[in-house]
Amino acid sequence: MGFLKKEWKPLFILVAVLFICFYLPIEALRESARMRGAFWESIHLIRWYAQEHVLLCLVPAFFIAGAIAVFVSQASVMKYLGARANKVLAYGVASVSGSILAVCSCTVLPLFAGIYKRGAGLGPATAFLYSGPAINVLAIVLTLRVLGVELGVARVVGAVLFSIVIGLVMNVIFRKEELEKANAQMAMPEPEVKRPLWQTSVYFASMVAILVFANWGRPAETSGIWFSIYSTKWTITSIFASLHAFVLIVWFETKWWHVIIAGIPAVLLALIVPERPMIAFVAGVLGVSVLANIEKGELGEWFGSSWDFAKQILPLLFWGVLIAGALLGRPSHEGLIPSSWINRAVGGNSITSNFFASVAGAFMYFATLTEVPILQGLIGAGMGKGPALALLLAGPALSLPNMLVIRSVMGTRKTVIFVLLVVVMATITGILYGSLF
Numbered sequence: 001m002g003f004l005k006k007e008w009k010p011l012f013i014l015v016a017v018l019f020i021c022f023y024l025p026i027e028a029l030r031e032s033a034r035m036r037g038a039f040w041e042s043i044h045l046i047r048w049y050a051q052e053h054v055l056l057c058l059v060p061a062f063f064i065a066g067a068i069a070v071f072v073s074q075a076s077v078m079k080y081l082g083a084r085a086n087k088v089l090a091y092g093v094a095s096v097s098g099s100i101l102a103v104c105s106c107t108v109l110p111l112f113a114g115i116y117k118r119g120a121g122l123g124p125a126t127a128f129l130y131s132g133p134a135i136n137v138l139a140i141v142l143t144l145r146v147l148g149v150e151l152g153v154a155r156v157v158g159a160v161l162f163s164i165v166i167g168l169v170m171n172v173i174f175r176k177e178e179l180e181k182a183n184a185q186m187a188m189p190e191p192e193v194k195r196p197l198w199q200t201s202v203y204f205a206s207m208v209a210i211l212v213f214a215n216w217g218r219p220a221e222t223s224g225i226w227f228s229i230y231s232t233k234w235t236i237t238s239i240f241a242s243l244h245a246f247v248l249i250v251w252f253e254t255k256w257w258h259v260i261i262a263g264i265p266a267v268l269l270a271l272i273v274p275e276r277p278m279i280a281f282v283a284g285v286l287g288v289s290v291l292a293n294i295e296k297g298e299l300g301e302w303f304g305s306s307w308d309f310a311k312q313i314l315p316l317l318f319w320g321v322l323i324a325g326a327l328l329g330r331p332s333h334e335g336l337i338p339s340s341w342i343n344r345a346v347g348g349n350s351i352t353s354n355f356f357a358s359v360a361g362a363f364m365y366f367a368t369l370t371e372v373p374i375l376q377g378l379i380g381a382g383m384g385k386g387p388a389l390a391l392l393l394a395g396p397a398l399s400l401p402n403m404l405v406i407r408s409v410m411g412t413r414k415t416v417i418f419v420l421l422v423v424v425m426a427t428i429t430g431i432l433y434g435s436l437f
Contacts (some may be wrong), residue, residue, distance in 0.1 A: 067203070169421055235276040
């Protein structure tokens with residue numbers, strides 16, 4: 001009995017997997033065109049994810065998260081986002097902070113893990129987790145231009161209110177744990193600060209700018225300010241990379257010749273193959289990684305912390321993307337679940353259609369800004385206004401890969417409640433919006 005009490009979960013999983021493998025209908029699966037399509041869709045999606053998303057989005061996010069863990073004092077996090085912080089300030093900062101980050105539901109995860117592990121309260125941390133991908137300024141502008149002012153404004157208002165309400169509800173549900181955390185934080189001494197806050201802020205701003213401009217998407221128009229930024233985005237990115245190098249030398253006491261040697265390959269590749277800026281970007285990432293390993297002290301800790309986040313998050317994300325690709329496919333490509341089912345299910349403004357849009361959006365993976373053209377196609381196929389908003393509010397903030405990682409950071413129970421809150425609130429909001437408009 002003692003063995004079963006301790007080991008029943010892994011034993012159950014092992015028996016279940018063995019049972020499935022034993023009775024797996026391999027012949028029928030081999031002949032199924034949909035199964036073959038689902039397999040290739042998962043492969044296509046994971047390749048696209050690795051090519052377009054990991055290097056430009058996740059790698060900078062890992063470095064930012066690692067920097068939060070090393071260079072941002074726990075006292076600073078607790079002052080603004082901690083369990084004992086001023087609630088108006090904490091939720092205000094958390095709910096709008098995503099507006100400067102062009103991140104998706106996966107890229108926000110290292111940043112969320114960074115502030116949560118540094119002592120941020122559960123409420124402000126989950127408010128940031130939701131708001132990060134839900135209200136970034138690029139997505140809002142694209143929603144306004146493509147889907148209309150009405151839906152764009154509803155998305156902004158809904159996302160800000162969602163983040164605050166979700167954070168407050170999470171804080172209430174787990175108030176006992178939060179109270180214990182607040183009492184522990186009250187007893188912690190104020191740590192010594194090595195450099196002024198403004199210097200640390202410039203350091204983080206340079207990394208955030210690299211993340212934002214390296215991922216700046218091509219707008220529909222070929223003129224105007226957004227296209228001008230897009231056409232010069234790699235120049236802007238390189239300017240902020242140079243600023244980052246300057247900060248490392250002047251304020252972080254990094255040897256100047258180490259920084260120059262680390263940056264030479266990226267500069268040369270940018271001059272030799274200007275049409276392939278990704279190659280220079282990869283060289284820059286490798287240069288920073290080598291530099292951080294060569295240097296002692298804070299930079300070494302920075303890379304070590306960033307690597308810890310990568311080891312924890314990347315495997316779960318890749319498995320989640322594979323499963324999402326097999327089940328839902330890509331835009332205009334079928335997975336196991338036919339897209340016609342989805343289109344039929346989200347017409348009108350019933351409770352069922354809004355709930356289905358919320359659940360489908362929660363499990364689908366949307367890269368930054370891709371939710372807008374996908375939703376445009378669904379609206380053209382007959383999707384109702386209410387379900388459209390429900391998907392906009394649930395989709396960018398959640399995904400199957402995102403859920404797997406959140407569980408590893410804050411546990412199963414908190415993750416389930418967070419997901420349910422997003423789905424239920426998106427459903428209710430969609431019904432109200434569809435009824436009014």
